[in-house]
Amino acid sequence: MDRNTTITIATAGALLGVGATLAAQHLLSTPTTTSKSKSSKIKTEDEVELKEDIRNGLEECIGDTPLILLKSLSAATGCEILGKAEFLNPGGSVKDRVALHLLTTAERDGLLTPHSGDKIYEGTVGSTGVSLAYLARARGYLAHIVMPSDQSIEKSSLLEKLGAEVSRVPPASIVDQSQFVNKARSLALEHTMREDIPGRGYFADQFENDGNWRAHYASTAPEIYRQTGGRVDAFVAGAGTGGTISGCARYLKERLPEMRVVLADPPGSGLFNRVKYGVMFDIKEREGTRRRHQVDTIVEGIGINRVTHNFEAGRELVDDAVRVTDEEAMAMARFLVEKEGLFVGSSSAVNCVAAVRAAKKLGEGHRVVTILCDSGARHLSKFWAKAGNVGGGWEMTLDDVLDAGIQKKGMDKKEEELRKEEEKAEFVEFEKK
Secondary structure, eight states: OOHHHHHHHHHHHHHHHHHHHHHHHHHHHSOOOSSGGGOSOOOOTTOOOOOOOOOSSGGGGSSOOOEEEOHHHHHHHTSEEEEEEGGGSTTSBTHHHHHHHHHHHHHHTTSOOTTTTOEEEEEOSSHHHHHHHHHHHHHTOEEEEEEETTSOHHHHHHHHHTTOEEEEEOOOOTTSTTSHHHHHHHHHHHHHHOSSSOSOEEEOOTTTOTHHHHHIIIIIHHHHHHHTTTOOSEEEEEOSSSHHHHHHHHHHHHHOTTOEEEEEEOTTOSHHHHHHHSSSSOTTSOTTTOOSSOOOOSOOSSOOSSOOHHHHTTGGGOOEEEEOOHHHHHHHHHHHHHHHOOOBOHHHHHHHHHHHHHHHHHOTTOEEEEEEOBBGGGGTTTHHHHHOOOOSSOOOOHHHHHTHHHHHHTOOHHHHHHHHHHHHHHHHHHHHO
16 A cells, blocks of 8 residues: 555544544534424524514504403402503504504595694693604604593693693583683694695594594404404493593494403493483583583593593493592502502593493303403502502402492492482482483
C-alpha cells in the first residue's frame, strides 16, 4: 500500500469517526418516539411559533372583551353569573363600541370627513364622550362634549386631557333647550351654519341614533353567544340610551327565544315602571305632582325618564325589571372588591345586583350574563366617595348586599314585603280610576 493510499484511508476513517460522533450526539439530544401516534413534530421549551399580531390603531382593540365568571356571586346563588368585561376596552367602557360604529357609519354616509375641520358634538353623562373624544383624535376630528354638571368631575377632566372641549350644564328636563342633549344638538347645527369656521358639526345623537343598538347587535351580542357556547338563560343590563339592552336582546332572542331579558334600573328612573306596568312614572308621581328635575340617585350612566328610540327598539323583548337602590349598588361594589378584586363603577354594580336577583328567581343551575360597563376609577369623587373604602375586618355576605336598602330604611324583610304589596295594590287601584 503506497503512502497516498494510506492517507486516503486514514482521512476516510477520521471522517467516519466524526460523522458517527455527530450522529450519536444528535441521537442523545433528540427525543425519540415509541409509536406512530407520537410522531408529530415536538418543540423544545424555547421554541415559539411566530405569527404577526399587530392591531391597526386603537380602533382594532375595541371589542372581544372577556366573559368573566363572578365566582362569589355564582357560588352564593347556585347559578353561573358571568360579567362581560367592557371596562377592558381601550376607552375603558362599553361605549367604545357605540362611538366607533357611529363614526364609521357617519363617514360612510358622507356626514364626516377626516382632517376637514368637521367636529363631533354629543350630549353624554361621560363615557360616550370619552370614547368619542379619543376616537375623534385617532380619526382626524375634534370633539365638543356637553354633560350635566352633576356628573363626577374626573369624567370632564379626562375629556379635557383627551383634547375635547367640554361644556357642563345644569341638569334639566329634555323639554328644556338648555338640557345637555339639546345643547349639543344646537351647537352642532350652529357650527354647520357658520361660514367663519371650517368643516361641519356632526351631532352623534346616541340616544336616538339607531346605530347605537346596531353596534351591540353586531358585536357585543355575537361575542356573548360565542363565548357562552350558545347557552344563556338570562341577560341583565341597565339602560340609559337603551342601546346595549336592545341590541343584545334582539340578537340573542333570535337565537335563544326562551332566554329572559331583565332590565336593571336605579332610583329616579321611569324605565322600571315602563317595563312592569307600561307607564313611565311611579305611583308617587301622579299627574301634577311629578318632579321635573330628578336627581334621585348617585348612579351614573343608566336610568332615564323618557323612552328613547334605542330602548324602544328592544322594549318588547324585555321580560322583567329590577329596581336597585343606591345602598344595594354601593354594597355590591364593595362586595365585588372584597370577594373578586373587581373594582367597577356604579352602573356595573346595579347590573350585578339585578343579575343576582334574576338568578335567584330562575333557581339553581342557570346561567346569567350581565355587563360590567366601566371601572370604578371614573366614579371616585361621587359614587365611591359615598360607598367608602373596603374594610378588612367585616366579612360581607351576599345577603348583606341584598338587604342594604332595607337596613338603610330601618325596615326588616317582612316590613319591606308588606310595603311592596301595598304599593302594588295601590297602583292597581290607581289604574282602575
